[in-house]
Amino acid sequence: MHEGHLSDSMQTGLGVYYFLVALMNLGFAAYFHYHKNDRNQALIWSAVAALFAGHGLAYLAHRGWILPEGFKNSVNYVMGPTTYFVAAVAGLAAFLYWRRFFTEPVVAWTILQVGLLFSGWAMTDYTFQQIITKPDNVPIVMLIFSVGFFTWLPMRQAVINDDRLARGEPPMEKLEEEKVLVWPDLVYTELICMVICTVGLVIWAVALKAPLEQPASSSRIPNPSKAPWYFLGLQEMLVYFDPWMAGVVLPTFIIIGLIAIPYIDFNQKGNGYFTFTQRSFSVSTFLFGFVVLWVVLIVLGTFLRGPNWNFFGPFEPWDPHKSVPLNNVNLSDYFWLMGFGQAMEGMGWFWRELPGIVLILVYLLALPPLLAKTFMRSYFIKMGFIRFFILVTLIQFMMLLPIKMVLRWTINLKYIVFIPEAFFNI
Amino acid sequence: MALGDSIRNSQVWKSIFRHPAPRDRRNRIVVMLTNVFLHLHPVSVRKSGIALSYTWCMGGITFFLFLVETVTGVLLMFYYRPTLEHAYNDILSLRDVATLGILRELHRWGAHAMVISIWLHMYRVFLTGSYKPPREFNWGVGVILLVLTLLLSFTGYLLPWDQLAIWAITVGSNMARATPILGHEGPGAKFLQIGGVELIHSGSDARFLLLGGRFVGETALLRFYVLHCVAIPLAVGLLIAVHFWRVRKDGGISGAL
Numbered sequence: 001m002h003e004g005h006l007s008d009s010m011q012t013g014l015g016v017y018y019f020l021v022a023l024m025n026l027g028f029a030a031y032f033h034y035h036k037n038d039r040n041q042a043l044i045w046s047a048v049a050a051l052f053a054g055h056g057l058a059y060l061a062h063r064g065w066i067l068p069e070g071f072k073n074s075v076n077y078v079m080g081p082t083t084y085f086v087a088a089v090a091g092l093a094a095f096l097y098w099r100r101f102f103t104e105p106v107v108a109w110t111i112l113q114v115g116l117l118f119s120g121w122a123m124t125d126y127t128f129q130q131i132i133t134k135p136d137n138v139p140i141v142m143l144i145f146s147v148g149f150f151t152w153l154p155m156r157q158a159v160i161n162d163d164r165l166a167r168g169e170p171p172m173e174k175l176e177e178e179k180v181l182v183w184p185d186l187v188y189t190e191l192i193c194m195v196i197c198t199v200g201l202v203i204w205a206v207a208l209k210a211p212l213e214q215p216a217s218s219s220r221i222p223n224p225s226k227a228p229w230y231f232l233g234l235q236e237m238l239v240y241f242d243p244w245m246a247g248v249v250l251p252t253f254i255i256i257g258l259i260a261i262p263y264i265d266f267n268q269k270g271n272g273y274f275t276f277t278q279r280s281f282s283v284s285t286f287l288f289g290f291v292v293l294w295v296v297l298i299v300l301g302t303f304l305r306g307p308n309w310n311f312f313g314p315f316e317p318w319d320p321h322k323s324v325p326l327n328n329v330n331l332s333d334y335f336w337l338m339g340f341g342q343a344m345e346g347m348g349w350f351w352r353e354l355p356g357i358v359l360i361l362v363y364l365l366a367l368p369p370l371l372a373k374t375f376m377r378s379y380f381i382k383m384g385f386i387r388f389f390i391l392v393t394l395i396q397f398m399m400l401l402p403i404k405m406v407l408r409w410t411i412n413l414k415y416i417v418f419i420p421e422a423f424f425n426i
Numbered sequence: 427m428a429l430g431d432s433i434r435n436s437q438v439w440k441s442i443f444r445h446p447a448p449r450d451r452r453n454r455i456v457v458m459l460t461n462v463f464l465h466l467h468p469v470s471v472r473k474s475g476i477a478l479s480y481t482w483c484m485g486g487i488t489f490f491l492f493l494v495e496t497v498t499g500v501l502l503m504f505y506y507r508p509t510l511e512h513a514y515n516d517i518l519s520l521r522d523v524a525t526l527g528i529l530r531e532l533h534r535w536g537a538h539a540m541v542i543s544i545w546l547h548m549y550r551v552f553l554t555g556s557y558k559p560p561r562e563f564n565w566g567v568g569v570i571l572l573v574l575t576l577l578l579s580f581t582g583y584l585l586p587w588d589q590l591a592i593w594a595i596t597v598g599s600n601m602a603r604a605t606p607i608l609g610h611e612g613p614g615a616k617f618l619q620i621g622g623v624e625l626i627h628s629g630s631d632a633r634f635l636l637l638g639g640r641f642v643g644e645t646a647l648l649r650f651y652v653l654h655c656v657a658i659p660l661a662v663g664l665l666i667a668v669h670f671w672r673v674r675k676d677g678g679i680s681g682a683l
Contacts, residue, residue: 136590139538150482150546154553157479173480174682176473183454186467186476193483194490201494201539205531212521215514216592218641225593228583230541230576235597244612247601258569261552262562270555272680279555286552290545423604424613 006066006124011059014123018056021116025049028109041106048113055120066124067315076313081239082409084304088296089288089402095155096284099276103156112148125315131303135211138204140229140302147295151287157274158283171273223307223320232301233294239309240404242425250397257394264391266382289398328414331356349419356417360426368392466670468678475679480554484547488575489666491540495578498533499655505529506585508651510644513587537579544575556680564672567665574662581654584647595650596642602633609633 006014029045032038058065095102102108122128131137161171180186214220227235237246261282269278276283304311306318335355336342344352368389372380380388407413417426433439434447448457458469474480505524506516520530548568551557557565584595603609607618608631615626628640638645673679 136538139535139542142539143542146542146546147549150549153479153482154550158553171682173474173477176477178473179470180473180476181451181454181458181470182467183448183457183464185473186471187464189476189478189483190486193486197487197490198494201532201536202528204535205528208531208535209521210531210534211588211590212517212586213589216587216589216642218592218643220589222589222593225597227597228580228594229538230579231598234601243601243604244606244609248605248609248612255569255573258572259566262557262559262565265558268558271558271682272554272556273682274554283553290549419613422613422616423611 006064008062010123010129011062011064014120015056015058015060017120018052018059021113021120022049022052022056025052025113052117067121072125072315076316079304079311079313081300081304081311081405084300085292085296085402085405088292092287092292095151096276096287099155100159103152103159105156108152108156115148122314127317128314135208136229137302138208140299143295144299147291151291154274155276158276161273161275162277165275165278171275173273224305224309226301226305229298229302232305233297235309236297236301236305237401240401240408242423244423245400245426250401253394253397257398260390260394264383264387264394266387285395285398293398293401328408328412330415330418331359331413332418334411334413349421353417353419356415356426359416364393364396367396466674468674471678472681475681481679482546482550484543484550488540488543488547491536491543492662492666494536495533495540496659498529498536499659501529502533503655508585508647510587510647513585513647517586517588533582537582540575541579544572548572551680554680561672561676561680564669564676567669567672571662571665571669574658574665578654578658578662581650581658584642584650585654587647592642595646599633599636599642599646602636603628603631605632 025045026049029042029049032045033042055065102111123132132141157172161173164171226232234246234251237250240246241250265282267279267282269275303314306312306316307320307322308324310322310324312318312322332344332352332355336344336347336352371392372388376388376392379391383391404413404416407416415425417424419425443457444460445456446453448454455469458464458467502520505520507513517530521527551565551568580595580598584591603611605612607614608626609615610624610626610628610631610633612626612631615631616624618625628634634640636646636649637643638649
């Protein structure tokens, strides 16, 4: 198979895929028709089903439809680490702000269908196909859809609960207070769940062979060399930080921060039910950390980082010779060279890096009391000194990554503090 | 009918189950109390607590996948020798020669799924605020279990000893040499010296401890194998016991107060 041509088996696979999606939409239409008596919605989703079925027929007939080059080129052109990350942050913010709209089943369903349609279209591209059909990348596809679904589901329940709480009613979880016996109610659920998981896992194992590449060789270095997929968020941080930060300090803070959550969250509300309004700060922070800084970066590292860890658009062939200008500058250069016009030769590392060191110290030491006096005053009063200091420090370390990203994109900043003599670069 | 009854009335059956089938309320309670596996559960739970829309069943799925990994892992150990001479070829023959050839697939896909399911379990626990008192400690246990799950997956990644394995582990373990103080390319390591002799160098730092050498080689393979098959599973098993015990002691599945 070569570029611009779809293999027969791929076309058959796509045809089956489109028919499955069409069936899903028929089911959704039937739900509206029979359950909700909503003729309009039933009609809309039948039409969508027909659209997918049309795609399915075309691919089963091996018509070989592929995405137009112009479309692929414009997607590649728009995509970059900046647009990708900013879009993810903006998407999360919009989702949280307009959560009532986005969690409407019809809206969420529409988003899913658009995603499925684009996935199908994208699969006709040779490069995209090569990446996504790597056996070890299949879990990422599962991850994307499951995290999407399991962000929609709790937020949907949170919106409903928040409305109930606003009316002075208890959350839905409170409605079914009566006790049921674990046998049969829970053990059977568990049994069915185990059976479904077993069947799913066996099908997956039969359908897809575990990858086995050439025998290990310490002289042939693959390009790109990627960590296992669940660590690709950390590997992506290597773009912005040295290994001691990206690989050791920040992961340590993630673990400590996660363990610390119950001890710094003083909010007693929202224990045992889905809610957003009662816990808007903690839920938003966690969503930002998990969905954006973890999952979104894993997806970036898997699909969009190619040879030499360069960024490649989803339809851009992985060219190992792609050259990306490296014109990043240290803060000390900005300060001494451009600020004062003074050469840095002969300067000791302390004086050279003093601006960066002061900046870091101000960020870590002066910001918490400043926040305690201003924006987060109510938090400080409720939490006390130690809890508040830990909370702010943890959030500051989490925000180091997006801050460094923005500095890199805007002023090409390489290091804030650069002391290679001691491997101490931030 | 007669056969079923005679089986259920036999001495053997009664010696195993000690009570009639769980068809009425009394025996449904008794079955939970007399079976060592079932007694991880309480006898009764709030209906809202076990709703699928609430728990997503993700903790249970994670535990189930851990059991799948244990069983398939033990079976895989029959076929696999962690040495440079044999490792890769054993995986090859497992793929091409051994019957029940999907063992390694079950193990690998199960591991991927377990990483996802443990994240989703944690996601659910966070979004329902279930880490709040009195469950603070158990959340911490869960975080450690999360880290151990990732380490299990990471150590297992090396064992096939192919290009994918060795370079993923090289990328990952290279981080260790940048550990502050304890890595030879980490900040502060230079200060640890006596009379000009550096204490932390590439033959004595955190990375060396992890790999048993200066690069990913035979000693690393053995270390990862032992960690993967013995040390980490034991720790996980212990912590799962604590985790489940504390779920019960902290009031069962969380729910609106």
